[in-house]
Amino acid sequence: MNTILIKGASVVNEGQIVVADVLLKNGFIEKIAPNIDIAAHQEINAEGLHLFPGMIDDQVHFREPGLTHKADIFSESMAAVAGGITSFMEMPNTVPNTLTQKLLADKYAIASEMSLANYSFFMGASNDNLDEVLKTDPKNVCGIKVFMGSSTGNMLVDNEKVLENIFKEAPMLVATHCEDEQTIRHNLAVYKEKYGENITIAMHPLIRSAEACYKSSSMAVELAKKYHTRLHILHISTAREVALFDNKTPLADKKITAEACVHHLWFDDHDYAVKGNWIKWNPAVKSAADKAGILKGVLDGHIDIIATDHAPHTIEEKEQPYLQAPSGGPLVQHALPALFEMYHQGKISLVQIAEKTAHNVAVCFNIDKRGFIREGYWADLVLVNLNDPFTVTKMNVLYKCGWSPFEGQTFRAEVTHTFVSGNLAYQKGKFTTQETGKRLAFNR
Known part of the structure; x- marks a missing residue:
């Protein structure tokens, strides 16, 4: 059983922005609440950050x-x-x-x-x-x-x-x-x-x-x-x-x-x-x-x-x-x-x-259990610092082609963490590559 607790994020979801804790368990969103007080395998302090699907x-x-x-x-x-x-x-x-x-x-x-x-x-x-x-x-x-x-x-x-x-x-x-x-x-x-x-x-x-x-x-x-x-x-x-x-x-x-x-x-x-x-x-x-x-x-x-x-x-x-x-x-x-x-x-x-x-x-x-921050849905989530500027350069682009049309542009917001099907795949410039993503399923 793998659990991750995201604490104090400003959750942007379904027309609202609400400060909440989000508990991830075995790839899914287990619980969303104002305060979740449990011992998780990993805890992330998200105060001041925004959590998006x-x-x-x-x-x-x-x-x-x-x-x-x-x-x-x-x-x-x-x-x-x-x-x-x-x-x-x-x-x-x-x-x-x-x-x-x-x-x-x-x-x-x-x-x-x-x-x-x-x-x-x-x-x-x-x-x-x-x-x-x-x-x-x-x-x-x-x-x-x-x-x-x-x-x-x-x-x-x-x-x-x-x-x-x-x-x-x-x-x-x-x-x-x-x-x-x-x-x-x-x-x-x-x-x-x-x-x-x-x-x-x-x-x-x-x-x-x-x-x-x-x-x-x-x-x-x-x-x-x-x-x-x-x-x-x-x-x-x-x-x-x-x-x-x-x-x-x-x-x-x-x-x-x-x-x-x-x-x-x-x-x-x-x-x-x-x-x-x-x-x-x-x-x-x-x-x-x-x-x-x-x-x-x-x-x-x-x-x-x-x-x-x-x-x-x-x-x-x-x-x-x-x-x-x-x-x-x-x-x-x-x-x-x-x-x-x-x-x-x-x-x-x-x-x-x-x-x-x-x-x-x-x-x-009609994607099955994705696209929203809801209990029971896959934990596909992104933490963002809206006030952490960075400039796009050839040195920091990750594309295999090695360039970006945004080179020279300074953006005021930066992605800090990305969760893919509950896996913390990206954190502040570092990747977890042991787990791959999942094939999408459709309710049709």
């Missing part, structure tokens, strides 16, 4: 198998745990693409031995693997991923009949990357004709335009309404898309939900002049008005979840000219610190951070 990141690219020169499940789960992310859902555009049940099972096998965080993996959809997609078990797989716009990898689903069949027959949540490929190709051809190979990163949000995003997102919403699909649209990047979603229906009853990513809440097109390809993402970081509109959608309930779309590439890859440089960047270590910085700036509350990074993800994906 661990972030559940519903969109990461950890690159294993096939692209492990960029990242792997061990390295990126370590960075995630240091950043207060206790569970992740990983995308299928690895090499080979996760398009069969065997390849999906292979990734789970790797994670069971290597991941410091809890984990789940999306089953990938392509133009010709519907039979495999329909074999996916809703109870132990987070969802089906459909690229309705090309991204890293070769998984674009551009056959309209296939899309219709996926939306019609999918037995579980369908998560989509929405950018209209024809619009993007047209825009790119126009800019190539005008500028040749001298296209710059500043043109990225014009090539992968707001129109391309809205056209694809609105098509996905239309298909979902037609077939009553459980649809989740990833990384909303425009203010216009926000209106596609409902903020009146309780989240548990929604059939169509949406996610915003930290980089679309933090950066805008003015930052390209300094950050260059380091902030090249698909969908693109767009205007300041788009950034403000997305944040408003997060706060008013049109957008349900905040995630990272963590997608590392090597420095050498990112330093190539715009047309050759891949899209994506590493974020899991610094997503929560960035959100806490936004709290210090008065843009979002602590209870909203807990809601959008943990509670709502658990509800949206």
